[in-house]
Amino acid sequence: NAGVTQTPKFRILKIGQSMTLQCAQDMNHNYMYWYRQDPGMGLKLIYYSVGAGITDKGEVPNGYNVSRSTTEDFPLRLELAAPSQTSVYFCASSYGPGEGTIYFGEGSWLTVV
Amino acid sequence: AQSVTQLDSQVPVFEEAPVELRCNYSSSVSVYLFWYVQYPNQGLQLLLKYLSGSTLVKGINGFEAEFNKSQTSFHLRKPSVHISDTAEYFCAVTSGTYKYIFGTGTRLKVLA
Numbered sequence A: 001n002a003g004v005t006q007t008p009k010f011r012i013l014k015i016g017q018s019m020t021l022q023c024a025q026d027m028n029h030n031y032m033y034w035y036r037q038d039p040g041m042g043l044k045l046i047y048y049s050v051g052a053g054i055t056d057k058g059e060v061p062n063g064y065n066v067s068r069s070t071t072e073d074f075p076l077r078l079e080l081a082a083p084s085q086t087s088v089y090f091c092a093s094s095y096g097p098g099e100g101t102i103y104f105g106e107g108s109w110l111t112v113v
Numbered sequence B: 001a002q003s004v005t006q007l008d009s010q011v012p013v014f015e016e017a018p019v020e021l022r023c024n025y026s027s028s029v030s031v032y033l034f035w036y037v038q039y040p041n042q043g044l045q046l047l048l049k050y051l052s053g054s055t056l057v058k059g060i061n062g063f064e065a066e067f068n069k070s071q072t073s074f075h076l077r078k079p080s081v082h083i084s085d086t087a088e089y090f091c092a093v094t095s096g097t098y099k100y101i102f103g104t105g106t107r108l109k110v111l112a
Helices: none
Strands: A003-007 A010-012 A017-025 A032-038 A043-051 A052-055 A064-066 A075-076 A087-095 A108-112 B003-004 B010-014 B019-021 B024-026 B030-038 B044-050 B054-060 B064-068 B073-078 B088-094 B099-101 B106-111
Touching: A003 A087, A032 B073, A052 A075, A064 B054, B003 B088, B003 B099, B010 B019, B019 B106, B024 B073, B030 B064, B030 B073, B044 B054, B044 B064, B044 B073, B073 B088
Parallel strands: A010 A108, B010 B106
Antiparallel strands: A003 A017, A017 A075, A032 A043, A032 A087, A043 A052, A064 A075, A087 A108, B003 B024, B019 B073, B030 B044, B030 B088, B054 B064, B064 B073, B088 B099, B088 B106
């Protein structure tokens, strides 16, 4: 059982480049999330989705876009990368409200130079 | 609005000693509480959770936490730590919607 799978694990981008972080889950979860983790700052929610075709902004959405065409996949797109987007990105999923547990992917380390 | 405060950014402790990692929260509604552990270069794994019922919750790897509603706390404890417990620990709260609020983390360093 793979759980939440993210790719790539590591990436270096130049300022102004674009890229997509891939995320897939095989638990048939309705809810999916993208967080970024910066040292000493905890996790900040970028975008979330409550089901296929439905996405919404979190706390820090600027510079990012998402889509959710299937239950399984929730890619995160970075447009015009900036040094402020250097971070660790985590995709996560949960069944839905009430049960509670979020399951995280292994993370994607992104550096913008 | 909800918030989570982890008072200690780093906690050094000797192997086989007890440890307590503190977590306080604020919320105007009922909450679910979680502790997650993050080992270096890995994602977050669930240690334990409080949804309802008994206020003492037991988790994996010998950890436990106690929900104290009057003090709005959910401290994590282990009676005897091992080197392998060295990791970062996050407290999180949700009212049952999509929104999870995470603390800033406590780095536990177990010393030989």
